[in-house]
Amino acid sequence: MNNELNFSFTVNGREKTFCFPPEATLLTVLRDNGYTEVHNGCETGECGSCVVILNGVTVNSCMVLAASAMDGEILTVRALGDVHNPHPIQRAFAESGAVQCGFCTPGQILSAYALLTEKPSPSDEEIKQALDGNICRCTGYKKIIEAVKLSAVRMKGDDDE
Amino acid sequence: MKDMKWFFPDTLTEVDELLKNGYKAHGGGTFLVKTALNTDGLFDLSRIPQLKEFGISGGYISLGSALTYTKAAAVLESESAGNFMSKALSSAAACPLRNRITLGGSIYAAPKWSDLIGPLLASDASVRLSSSDKPSAVSDYLSDKKLRHSGIITEVIIPEANIAGGYYRFTQTHFDYPMFTITVSMRGNEDLSCCITGPASGPLVLKGKRAELLKSATALPDFNKERSLSGEYIKKRAEIEFVRLLNITGGNKNE
Numbered sequence: 001m002n003n004e005l006n007f008s009f010t011v012n013g014r015e016k017t018f019c020f021p022p023e024a025t026l027l028t029v030l031r032d033n034g035y036t037e038v039h040n041g042c043e044t045g046e047c048g049s050c051v052v053i054l055n056g057v058t059v060n061s062c063m064v065l066a067a068s069a070m071d072g073e074i075l076t077v078r079a080l081g082d083v084h085n086p087h088p089i090q091r092a093f094a095e096s097g098a099v100q101c102g103f104c105t106p107g108q109i110l111s112a113y114a115l116l117t118e119k120p121s122p123s124d125e126e127i128k129q130a131l132d133g134n135i136c137r138c139t140g141y142k143k144i145i146e147a148v149k150l151s152a153v154r155m156k157g158d159d160d161e
Numbered sequence: 162m163k164d165m166k167w168f169f170p171d172t173l174t175e176v177d178e179l180l181k182n183g184y185k186a187h188g189g190g191t192f193l194v195k196t197a198l199n200t201d202g203l204f205d206l207s208r209i210p211q212l213k214e215f216g217i218s219g220g221y222i223s224l225g226s227a228l229t230y231t232k233a234a235a236v237l238e239s240e241s242a243g244n245f246m247s248k249a250l251s252s253a254a255a256c257p258l259r260n261r262i263t264l265g266g267s268i269y270a271a272p273k274w275s276d277l278i279g280p281l282l283a284s285d286a287s288v289r290l291s292s293s294d295k296p297s298a299v300s301d302y303l304s305d306k307k308l309r310h311s312g313i314i315t316e317v318i319i320p321e322a323n324i325a326g327g328y329y330r331f332t333q334t335h336f337d338y339p340m341f342t343i344t345v346s347m348r349g350n351e352d353l354s355c356c357i358t359g360p361a362s363g364p365l366v367l368k369g370k371r372a373e374l375l376k377s378a379t380a381l382p383d384f385n386k387e388r389s390l391s392g393e394y395i396k397k398r399a400e401i402e403f404v405r406l407l408n409i410t411g412g413n414k415n416e
Contacts, residue, residue, distance in 0.1 A: 003164045022165040023198045045191060045258055046336060057231070057260040064261065065190045065198075067167045068205050111256065132335060133255025 007070045011035065012079035018066070026052070026069055027061040030076065037078050037106050048134035051107035052076050058114045060133065077106035080113060089113055089151040096147035100138035108134045112148045120156055122148070166202035171209060173291050176313055179204045180291075186313050188227060188266030191258060206265070212315060220321050226265025226288075226314040230277075231256075233264055237324065245328035245344055246319065249280045252328075255336050265314040271303055274338030275358065276330060278303070282366050283344035283356035284323040289316040300366070323348065327410035329402050331359075331395075333388070340387045341399045345410040353407070357399060361385045361392075371407060378403040 008017045011030070020029045027050045030038045038061055041049035045063040052061045053075040081087035086094070089112050099105050108131060115122055115130035122130070127148045128141075136144060168184065170176050176186070184202035187193060193203070206212055212227035215236045222240060224233050234250035241247075253259060253276035267277050268288060278299075280286075287296035292312030302308055326346040330339035341359025348354055351370045358364045360382040367374055381403070384395040 003166075005167065022167055022203075025194065044195070046255070048255065048257060051257050057229075058257040059261050060257045063191045063194050063258065065187065065194060065203075067203075068187055068190055068207065070169070129251065130256050133257040135336070 005067055007067060009069055009071070010073045012074070012076060020066055022067060024066045025062050026054070026059075026064040026066045026074075029066040030061060030074070035076050035078070037076050039103055039106060041103070045133075046135070047104070048107040048111070049104050051110050051134065053110055053114055056114070056117075058111050058130075058133070075110065075113075077109050080109065087113070088154040089116070089147070092150040092154060093144070093147045096143050096150055098139055098143040098147035100136075104134055104136045104138075108136065108144055112151060115148070116152055116155055121152060124149075165198065165200060168202060168204035169208050170204055170206075173209065173211065173315065176204065176206070176209070176291055180312065186266075186269070188263035188269075189229065189261040190266075191262050192266060192270040192272070206263070206313070212265070217321060222319045222321050222324075224264055224317045224319070226268075226316060227263050230254075230259040230262050230264070230267070234259070241321070241324055244324040245326045245346070246280045246284065246324045249276045249328045249330070249342070249344070252276065252330060254338075264317050268299065268302065268314055268317070269309065272338075273358070274340075276339060276342060278364060279342040279344040279356040279358040280324075280328060280346075281317070281319070282364055283326070283346040283354050284319055285354065286317060286319045286323075288314045289318065291315050303364075323354070326353070327406045329406050331398060331402065333390075340390065340395050341384065341402075343399070343403050343406050345406050347411060351411075353410070355403070355407075357381065357403065359384055359395070359399065371411065375404060375407055378407060 004019050006017055006019050018029050039049035041047035043062045045060040050061040051058050055072050081090050089109050093099050111131045111134050127145050168179055184204050185200045187203040187205045206227045212225040214225045216223050230250045234247040237247035281299045286299050288302050289296045290312035296318050323346050329343045331341050332339050344356045346354040355367045362382050379400050381400055384392045386392045
């Protein structure tokens with residue numbers, strides 16, 4: 001490919017230059033560069049498994065042309081925490097039984113993170129609306145909503161535990 | 162695939178030049194990704210501050226065309242809680258898409274399943290184009306191909322008084338595209354302006370007294386078969402939901 005672009009994004013706090021074709025989606029660019037926690041599901045913007053946070057809001061990375069994210073700040077779930085040092089949302093999802101096969105989990109957690117960053121005490125309706133682009137075929141959604149509520153309590157420091 | 166170029170204009174003057182050269186505008190890109198990217202070049206509109214402005218003046222709400230559904234819904238809701246326009250924008254697609262779809266891109270593409278077109282038509286909204294200072298009615302913009310290609314949409318203008326009313330979208334599951342939408346805009350005690358999207362012949366705008374509209378609600382145009390549902394079923398369902406919305410809108414101003 002002779003007209004590949006060289007554009008920079010900040011991913012998880014580190015600015016990097018990526019080389020990709022002009023029609024590439026953000027999903028393929030991220031995955032091709034090792035960010036495989038961004039899952040490739042439907043590629044039509046319906047399942048939410050490829051959700052990342054771009055400039056503070058959740059987006060389906062499969063529906064974003066990578067070039068349009070130039071100079072943008074991207075967060076993947078890897079930025080929040082890992083198995084040794086999980087984010088309160090990640091811990092709440094594990095403890096609430098909101099994770100089964102785990103394929104949708106990175107997207108669910110990022111949607112929850114974006115919501116709780118903006119609204120620390122969301123209502124059930126606000127949780128449902130913020131996560132309406134994340135489909136889970138295993139758990140049903142009750143445990144996921146419980147996990148977001150538990151995360152909210154813990155992130156505010158109201159947890160009695 | 163063509164050797165596609167990307168451009169990042171900062172001004173509308175640059176945009177006009179790019180349009181003259183045959184390049185396509187990129188708003189949120191969700192429609193472009195789904196359709197063929199068969200173009201020599203795209204120019205991204207997200208770096209033009211003017212297209213992200215909003216405000217209210219002289220009874221009109223002005224929304225920059227590069228505002229996303231999420232942002233536009235928040236602006237509208239803060240101005241008039243419970244209005245049908247913010248309800249429609251908040252229930253469209255799903256959160257990560259609403260964070261990306263722009264008003265301008267959505268009106269330009271005007272897909273059959275749009276949650277925006279019905280409310281705009283019912284509220285007599287207009288758009289301002291980069292090619293003209295004079296706003297054009299959304300209905301004219303949608304029907305006039307020459308107008309649509311004369312410039313990019315820079316601003317959506319909505320009469321503030323016209324966004325009270327009701328909105329209904331018919332889907333089988335929440336994240337489906339709607340097979341039809343119904344908007345009822347209240348214009349006075351019994352005067353209403355309604356738009357039904359989904360008929361095979363295109364969006365239907367009906368204006369009049371509630372009693373007259375209730376009569377016409379049982380004679381809607383035909384709908385095409387969609388997914389697992391027949392055209393007859395969808396039409397009957399639209400008639401039932403239209404009557405229901407007509408009956409409840411007004412008693413409670415913002416259903």
